[in-house]
Amino acid sequence: MEEYVIEMLNIRKEFSGFVANDNITLQLKKGEIHALLGENGAGKSTLMNVLFGLYQPEAGEIKVKGESVNITDPNVANDLGIGMVHQHFMLVDTFTVTENIILGKETSKGGVIDIKTAEEEVRKISERYGLAVDPQAKISDISVGMQQRVEILKTLYRGAEILIFDEPTAVLTPQEIKELIQILKTLINEGKSIILITHKLKEIMEVCDRVTVIRKGKGIGTVNVSETNPTDLASLMVGREVTFKTEKTEAKPTSDVLLINDLVVKDSRGVEAVRGLNLNVRAGEIVGIAGVDGNGQSELIEAITGLRKADKGSIKLNNKEILNLPPRKITESGLAHIPQDRHKHGLVLNYSVGENMVLQTYYQKPFSRSGIMNFKQIFDKARSLISEFDVRTPSEFTPARALSGGNQQKAIIGREVDRNPDILIAAQPTRGLDVGAIEFIHQRLIDQRDNGKAVLLISFELEEIMNVSDRIAVIYEGEIVAVVDPKETTEQELGLLMAGSKRQEAGEETNV
Template identity: 80%
Template sequence: MEYVIEMLNIRKEFPGIVANDNITLQVKKGEIHALLGENGAGKSTLMNVLFGLYQPEKGEIRVKGKKVDITNPNIANDLGIGMVHQHFMLVDTFTVTENIILGNEPKKGTSINLKEAEKQVKEISEKYGLKVDPTAKISDISVGMQQRVEILKTLYRGAEILIFDEPTAVLTPQEIKELIQILKTLINEGKSIILITHKLKEIMEVCDRVTVIRKGEGIGTVNVVDTNPNELASLMVGREVSFTTEKIPASPKEDVLTIENLVVKDNRQVPMVNSLSLSIRAGEIVGVAGVDGNGQTELIEAITGLRKVNSGTVKINNKNITNMHPRKITETGIGHIPQDRHKHGLVLDFPVGENMVLQTYYRQPFSKRGVLNFKAIYDKASQLITEFDVRTPSSTTLARALSGGNQQKAIIGREVDRNPDLLIAAQPTRGLDVGAIEFIHSRLIEQRDNGKAVLLISFELDEIMNVSDRIAVIYEGKIVDIVDPKETTEQELGLLMAGSKRQKEGEPS
């Protein structure tokens, strides 16, 4: 059997940690091969070795049967290997075409032939069903479109083997469907794909074979037709995993969050939240379901003081907090797990320990008269790291070095430890593996059972259905209906999310 890619007995070490320990991965031509593992299992490290970003301590790589030495990404590109990174490598102020040709520009004399490049980009994008406007600016297009630009970058450079690192972590359900179609088209055009993921549903739907790695070690390779999600989950985490969230029925009490007729406009003065009213009681989880871009982000920012409220009120425990300073708002009893952990949840170049006190560093015992007490800070961090199972070499490790799941656990530990009356959890499990998802869901339910109010905002319908006690459906900045998860279906929610209920009642769409 000839493989297009063989990584044989690869070992990659970092100071104090073995990220890849004697791993073998063999990919056949024309297959979608999943690389499955928990956050921090070593998947991205292994692919960064293949793409030339890291050099292995041991092992060899073969491309189409020939031993190769990939010392940098340019060599990987020359060998027909392209990588679509989880965090896109795009220049916001450049156009789609300028990003795609960067470093590989077609010349006309001494100047760049942009017209020719745009023509080429259009041809490639049509061939693979990618449908991207070559002249659009990156800052003006959606995340799903930006990902297509990353795919086009690899195809423009002639990639035959494409590595996708967690490609669905930042996509909406609709964009995920479109991406799966794109992957199938790429295979039909003779490409081979390695898919780094921990989403079992996607593996079952689109992959041919799957190689599982756990804590840096290769567990084995199986044919997708011969396995099932439960078996893959236990191979991945080394124990049985529950896909349903165990919880007792909620017994809600008084209102904690009360929102009345809220209007929040964007920078162009368009109302993104439009006369929205919602209340959440102590001891319940209210999930907000909706297609991305229907006012969810603006709603969270209005509650937490990060965006100005144009009209209406937000109250916590009957206290009006509308347009208060963000710190004052958090001090009234709000915890916030933000939807973008890198932009708004962590200071990536601070140690984990210091990230654990970002909301409380100015208080005793962490500071006195403006002087930080690092012993108290790191004592607290060590306690939270243990309690919330944050896997990190130490509390002084930079937050940037942690896997996504462990970064998320650190944020949740910090917010829950403050014991807020209202916990806002926005996309709390985005990009996380089944083990981490199970942990986070149990923590949200634990907050509810401790008499706290929880506002869950997620694009994952099964998460909303599984964890919520009530589901509020948001469409064009309004709550169009509130439903009981036990009495609804994903199909019904999907229709509500598309605004069908409002139209049925004769209101303008």
């Protein structure tokens, strides 16, 4: 019989009567990448948090290399050679890479932390696995992709042989995803075993050996990746056939809703991130912005929504100047915003789901009268939106932080779409969502368009931009360098434009 390095047998986990894992079995072979696939809120992260010792199961057995174990906390997991790279990184921004890695496992000389020896050890591990991390860099100064590598280093520094990755590509750019996949392959070649939680079927097909599917807390089965395909996996995950191509009629745009002229916005270092940008979005259309991360997208969104002061230019919403107005004034002018960072700008995590549903409208009737909150109205509204947008939550009173990332996103989208805005700014709206939820969100964006509203979609997923947009504006070094029709371009041409090629050059290269 083939030895499994991890066996989770009939695991059951409940939260106040809500069954998150209903007798699930998962078995990991040595030297394999094993995908754990399921919808948002299906119980994937809960199952892995049980394995890592963050939760204790109500029933079931865990075996490591054939021996039954009781993993009471993450320290026990670490001692058993199990490490976890969480979806939301657990790093201290003001610490260096090395300080974060050794935190809780410091070595000292003469009563003083031996940082130099630790830095050398971190450097050796980084080079061995091709992680290319500077041990002396401060976390606040490095990219999201590099921060993830620090989390990987942290597990390797503690001697992990079994690594759990929770949605590792949810916050990465396409280039960083390619680099991560190479890192995963290197880890396997070095004798590690990996459990990969992901929604992205392409990644499963590219890098995984087997996949275990769970749906609504129940195990559906385990299949060999070589014997399946994305369509079958999507059906197993969602329980119905999923359409990968978004069906939509031809757009019928009318007048400008959003008009941006000569916009200049500086980043936090005082460098111009948006440089004389011009863009328009009309009622009845979806305009997608395609670009490599770091070309001014974040600063552009923040300037439009009032989260960052612009230095020059004009932003008009329905012919009224909104440049540098307070965010509330801008939202009251008819703008809604699905932020790219749902934790920083989208939710108050310690508030209930219901309270989060009225963050933009809590001071208005019927939710408030003479400064007094009407919680019955607030939670009645929340129940309606939870049902309409399929937010998987035990109740409207559940804290937002207890929801899966995808269900947090659906709550934000429900809140913003329900306000019936003239323009919806959707920044990475499907980041971290499963295929069923992506299909649902794309349809909501198209519904907004078909109801005569304007939609500005910012996404690093070229497939999403091509699939949903009626026009695509390519951003490069803070400027719109081309506007193309998705029906008349290719992902290759878009990629070249995003890298700075002019339209004619890009077209010539795609025809070679």
